Amino acid sequence: MTAYADTAPGSTGLPISIHGLGKRFGDRDVLNDVSFTARPGRVTGYLGPNGTGKTTTIRILLALTAATTGSATFGGRSYRSIPRPGRTVGVLLENAGLHPGLTPTKQLRIAAAATGTPRSRIADVVDEVGLTEVANRKIKTFSQGMRQRLGLALALLPQPSTLILDEPASGLDPEGIIWMRGLLRDYAARGATVLVTSHVLAELERFADDVVVIGGGRILAHTALDRLPDGVDLETFYLSTLHTAGAATRQETQA
Numbered sequence: 001m002t003a004y005a006d007t008a009p010g011s012t013g014l015p016i017s018i019h020g021l022g023k024r025f026g027d028r029d030v031l032n033d034v035s036f037t038a039r040p041g042r043v044t045g046y047l048g049p050n051g052t053g054k055t056t057t058i059r060i061l062l063a064l065t066a067a068t069t070g071s072a073t074f075g076g077r078s079y080r081s082i083p084r085p086g087r088t089v090g091v092l093l094e095n096a097g098l099h100p101g102l103t104p105t106k107q108l109r110i111a112a113a114a115t116g117t118p119r120s121r122i123a124d125v126v127d128e129v130g131l132t133e134v135a136n137r138k139i140k141t142f143s144q145g146m147r148q149r150l151g152l153a154l155a156l157l158p159q160p161s162t163l164i165l166d167e168p169a170s171g172l173d174p175e176g177i178i179w180m181r182g183l184l185r186d187y188a189a190r191g192a193t194v195l196v197t198s199h200v201l202a203e204l205e206r207f208a209d210d211v212v213v214i215g216g217g218r219i220l221a222h223t224a225l226d227r228l229p230d231g232v233d234l235e236t237f238y239l240s241t242l243h244t245a246g247a248a249t250r251q252e253t254q255a
């Protein structure tokens with residue numbers, strides 16, 4: 001993986017606003033009145049236990065799933081009404097739509113055509129994510145980490161001003177994780193909006209500015225990391241937030 005300075009965003013990111021979001025699957029409320037903002041120039045970490053609605057929030061933001069109530073917007077607009085959304089918002093989702101029979105170069109060519117990105121950018125982004133040597137090998141032969149790198153290449157290809165990354169460090173080796181940390185910090189420093197989910201708190205603490213904690217489909221906390229009390233790290237804050245929420249829920253149930 002190489003320097004990222006040449007491929008950072010050219011314009012300021014869009015603020016991401018989630019307001020009163022609710023989502024019901026069948027008879028189950030997965031999201032309940034979820035509201036928070038991810039601001040430009042900052043990396044916002046979105047964290048919570050498995051199955052608490054992080055990916056669902058992101059899927060609603062990207063118009064892949066409809067909200068039951070509330071809104072999820074970029075600079076006040078829904079994803080579909082942003083001009084050239086595929087170019088403005090870079091996205092990494094699990095199972096990122098990779099085609100096993102294609103090579104990275106071919107998959108990136110398709111994405112470049114879809115987003116109006118010059119083809120000349122492909123070699124740069126392949127180099128950036130460290131896949132140059134395998135750029136013409138079929139994706140079906142790739143390890144999990146190589147697939148993750150390609151997913152990141154697809155997200156970064158159009159030099160988006162806004163990044164939404166679901167578990168970006170998943171499967172990356174230590175060198176890749178260090179590169180990714182630098183990349184996210186660099187993007188935010190250049191004014192991008194960066195929203196990231198992660199379960200790796202020690203890692204998140206190294207690159208996030210703000211954290212939003214969700215539990216049981218509700219927002220439990222939203223804070224700047226530099227506002228945590230002295231001596232309290234993210235892990236301690238996270239566990240105590242979940243503990244307090246669990247105790248409150250038990251009290252409500254018993255009342």
Ligand SMILES: Nc1ncnc2c1ncn2[C@@H]1O[C@H](COP(=O)(O)OP(=O)(O)OP(=O)(O)O)[C@@H](O)[C@H]1O
Nearest residue numbers: 025026030048049050051052053054055056057199
């Ligand atoms: N299409 C669907 N139909 C029914 N239930 C769903 C659907 N998609 C997600 N869910 C449920 O919604 C809940 C939230 O899922 P989601 O994937 O958003 O959680 P998450 O916070 O991203 O979890 P993880 O940390 O494990 O990735 C889970 O209980 C999941 O089973």
